[in-house]
Amino acid sequence: MSLLIANKATRMIRWSRVAAVGLLYLFFSILLPAPSRAGGPTDQVRGTVDKVLTIVRSSHPTSKAQMEAQRAQLAAVIYPRFDFTEMAKRSVGHHWAGRTPDEQREFVTIFAAMLGKSYADNIESYTSQNVVYTRESQDQNYAQVDTKIVTENRSPLSINYKLQSVDKVWKVYDLVIEDISVVNNYRSQFDRVIARSSFEELVRVMKEKQS
Secondary structure (H helix, E strand, O other): OOHHHHHHHHHHHHHHHHOHHHHHHHHHHOOOOOHHHOOOHHHHHHHHHHHHHHHHHHOOOOOHHHHHHHHHHHHHHHHHHOOHHHHHHHHHHHHHHHOOHHHHHHHHHHHHHHHHHHHHHHHHHOOOOEEEEEEEEEEOOEEEEEEEEEOOOOOOEEEEEEEEEEOOEEEEEEEEEOOEEHHHHHHHHHHHHHHHOOHHHHHHHHHHHHO
16 A cells, blocks of 8 residues: 555544544434334434433443443444444445445445444543533434533534434434534545545455454
């Protein structure tokens, strides 16, 4: 890999780390309630916040094993309700259509693991937060829930959740942190790596980051 490609890949990885804080809040808020509790977009996001914060605030891991157990518990709750396929597809953009079904499935798996690792690496720093729901808009099967995250000794953080209805469950496919789309940021970074090298190189860099 050339130095220029390496620099682009490094910047992609750095951005991923910077985005981890925002992604952390995303993971705090994307767990959608079971169908029996299905409601509007805001109700489902609010249900997510309550469940995930209960897990975080009720356990205080002091060892690696305990932290891994907490992360596994959170992952088991969160992953089934997160539309990783849609988010990965949007992040790759026009490159998606040219990949085989096997390549697409592999990329979704790697993409989900990358976001999960960003979350896991930062979760221990965020155990106290208040969420203020400021606005909800809905247009048929799409919706947006605007929130502000208020934490101790930090400025409020605005996060807008973009959701789509899948079998009457609202699932997040993007979020906008302080007016910056997570999907758009990833797409910009991915485009640069693919343009300078290849889709295969992008996958290799993402795998390397997880090791």
